Amino acid sequence: MFHRGDGDGWTHCAQGHKHWGLYGAAGLLLWHEDRVLLQHRALWSHHGGTWGLLGGARNRAETAEQAAQREAAEEAGLDVGSYTVTGRYVDDHGGWSYTTVVGRAMNAVVLTGLTGETLEVRWVPVSRLAELPLHPGFAATWDTVRAIA
Secondary structure (H helix, E strand, O other): OOOOOOOOOEEEOOOOOEEEOEOEEEEEEEEEOOEEEEEEEOOOOOOOOOEEOEEEEOOOOOOHHHHHHHHHHHHHOOOHHHEEEEEEEEEEOOOOEEEEEEEEEOOOOOOOOOOOOEEEEEEEEHHHHHHOOEOHHHHHHHHHHHHHO
16 A cells, blocks of 8 residues: 655755655665666656656655655565665755665665556666666766765
8 A cells, every 4th residue: 555645746946847745855776786776667657667766755754764765665665674874965956855865785685566656676787777768867866876885
């Protein structure tokens, strides 16, 4: 069952862009060796059909780390005990921000999309990222967030 949080909804940033997440959004960039865990986004979703991070809207009372962890658990069943958070990057748009929470997984656990937001969840070799249609926000910050690992 999909839980609807108090942060779910559309908003606009100071740059005039439309974003999901009334209190911002967060996603989990999870590494295992030379691979990252990516979500193939449902076609109906914002930037549908692209590959990006498990994540979503932050709720009012949660940190970016809590939001990213909650979303990864909801969307793919990722156990918070299976990885360690190693850093974060905030992409601030003025009045709205997306926080990439970076972590290292102990093992490359096999996951399945648990909600209608996900077509597939896959460990992708970093060397093959350019072959995928990436979510534009993820693509724009990739060079920055990859250095945080």
